[in-house]
Amino acid sequence: MAKALNEIVQGEGEAERIRGEARAKAQKIKEEAEAKAHKTYADAYELAIAEAEEKARELKKTAEENADREAKLVLEEAKKQTREIRTKAKSNFEAAVKATLTELRFK
Amino acid sequence: MEHELQRIVGRILRYAQEDAESIVLEARKSADVMLEQHRELGVQKATERVTHILTKAKDEADSIRGTIGSDMKRRAGWMVLSEKERLMTNVLEEAKARLVALTKTEKYVSELERIVLDGGIALGGGRLQIVLNKHDATLPLNLDAISKTVSERTGNKTELKLSKERIEASGGAVIKTADKRIVLDNTFEAMFKRREKELRLKIAGILFK
Helix, strand or coil: CCCHHHHHHHHHHHHHHHHHHHHHHHHHHHHHHHHHHHHHHHHHHHHHHHHHHHEEEEHHHHHHHHHHHHHHHHHHHHHHHHHHHHHHHHHHHHHHHHHHHHCCCCC | HHHHHHHHHHHHHHHHHHHHHHHHHHHHHHHHHHCCCCCCCCHHHHHHHHHHHHHHHHHHHHHHHHHHHHHHHHHHHHHHHHHHHHHHHHHHHHHHHHHHCCCCCCHHHHHHHHHHHHHHCCCCCCCEEEEECCCCCCCCHHHHHHHHHHHHHHCCCCCEEEEECCCCCCCCCEEEEEECCCCCEEEHHHHHHHHHHHCCCCCCHCCCC
């Protein structure tokens, strides 16, 4: 009977050692997490800022690309208008010269 | 009895093992939750600066669009406008060239007489001096006939005289009252200069229609 009780007590002791080890491991996990917390906070902060800065760069780049594209269209349109003006001016040149002379009362 | 004892000890150890696993698992969960909370805190803390960065970027993007857009529209407008101006100037230059060519023809005498007549009428007649360039001063202008016509048109007795003074002009005439108080410059250069604005309007109306 005494031997049985002794074995149970030893078992309880072993059980307590197992739990103790687990508690120690849990404490270590907690301490490691606490140590890592500040870095996690700082990393998250830096990441959010870096993402925002990247987005900002993209916004400006896109704006510049769009503006350049629009600018090229405007320039192309102006060149087209200039060509049309030259064509009209060429065919109306003589009439304009004559009108100028008439305006100055020269026949 | 021995078997029962082993079963009891085994159960004690199994429960202890389960407790141990639960303790470690719980610690890991707590650690994960804490780290997640810190991560969220970091993101939250960055929100204000992120908003500032993005707002500034949007403003700059708008500014880029506006600046490049308006600059290019201005340049495009200037390009078209300067081309129109150039083409109108071509017309004016051609008209001037034709007037210069006209001075070398017989027809010019009557045109010059008409210019003098117009000037005489504009000045209201009276004693007037006609100033011409060196070449035109040699032309056979009928100043008596012009004087007569000016007198009739203005109702003022008119006497036109060719001045000894000469002007540097490609053609046309300067008409002055005898007292030189009123001067009417009807040289080609002066006529173009005086009426350039309206001539350009007229030319634009014809040239670009």
